[in-house]
Amino acid sequence: MTEQRAPRKRGRPRGGSDSRERIIGAAVDEFGEQGYDGSTVRSIASRAGVDSALVHHYFGTKADLFAEAVGIPLRPDIDVPGIVAGPRGEVGERLVRYVLEAFEQPDIRRRGVMLMRTAIGSRLTTPLLAGFLARELIGKIAKTLGVADAELRAALVASQIAGLLLTRYVLKLAPMASASVDDIVARVGPTVQRYLFE
Amino acid sequence: MTEQRAPRKRGRPRGGSDSRERIIGAAVDEFGEQGYDGSTVRSIASRAGVDSALVHHYFGTKADLFAEAVGIPLRPDIDVPGIVAGPRGEVGERLVRYVLEAFEQPDIRRRGVMLMRTAIGSRLTTPLLAGFLARELIGKIAKTLGVADAELRAALVASQIAGLLLTRYVLKLAPMASASVDDIVARVGPTVQRYLFE
CATH class of the missing domain: 1.10.10.60 (Homeodomain-like)
Structure with missing residues (x-):
């Protein structure tokens, strides 16, 4: 050695x-x-x-x-709560853009897809991703929101973002994979905004 | 033998x-x-x-x-286009309810989770789920909608539904797994409605 x-x-x-x-x-x-x-x-x-x-x-x-x-060169657990705590007007669009612009970088996409495949594919590793999402993302977003149903609101955002990443980068469904970042931000941003604040 | x-x-x-x-x-x-x-x-x-x-x-x-x-005792490729073609008022809510009520049945949930784990977990089997979704669900929904961006609208619906199933039944994120069907229908239904028609 x-x-x-x-x-x-x-x-x-x-x-x-x-x-x-x-x-x-x-x-x-x-x-x-x-x-x-x-x-x-x-x-x-x-x-x-x-x-x-x-x-x-x-x-x-x-x-x-x-x-x-x-080994992911990205810290959603720091960045995302920051976005949610920022100016309220377009939190949804900024959050979706943040995620997509990260995944458009080949290095982040490769590691992210690998992490999703591993965590979802095996019963043994699922708690790894689930625990990180729950504690470091959903928990922190919920704390920032500070309303009674904040945990569910944050989890709904996670559900849409997870489905977005899954269909665009893992399943590569044609209309999702070929849509521009701007188009997806415009369509999905309001969903995230509504889950968080409406 | x-x-x-x-x-x-x-x-x-x-x-x-x-x-x-x-x-x-x-x-x-x-x-x-x-x-x-x-x-x-x-x-x-x-x-x-x-x-x-x-x-x-x-x-x-x-x-x-x-x-x-x-072996899934459910035919979303027949039922979902039927729901989308039905009365427009609450297509989103009816669609989300259809999916959740199916997955609340243990037999369907078990097979559905297995199918998701298998299809996402392996690069080899991903085209199986992706192809079925594209041809038999997104394609048929798009045909029913009949507008220029119908494929992307249908794919966005697929992204939210996939994320919903993933977070509630595979990752079992606490707030998603414990929410009632009615609560999720009320929150996610309008998203699906907006992706399809607005």
């Missing part, structure tokens, strides 16, 4: 680099086996043989660590 | 019963390998070693044969 180790990047101190990699590896295994809700920073730290404080130091929260482990 | 054959049901003539089973088996294999669009009644008949006319005689169209092969 050690003889074939690739040259280290960015001159990071060796112990640190090893710990980081071990933590990421432990996170991938732990999320995969326990789902999002069943994994904790503590259980991942323990699996990696390091202290929880070191995990927090390198990666921040559980959501940060998940984003790092999945 | 023959010694262990189960007693035949309904006293159907033996040759006929064998042919029916062989056709269903061939349909399952052919749809699985070629997808919905890549399979024809002719290719399924050839695989089963029977004449195309016999397949039509026993099962009708390719859509009929697909429904039989998948």
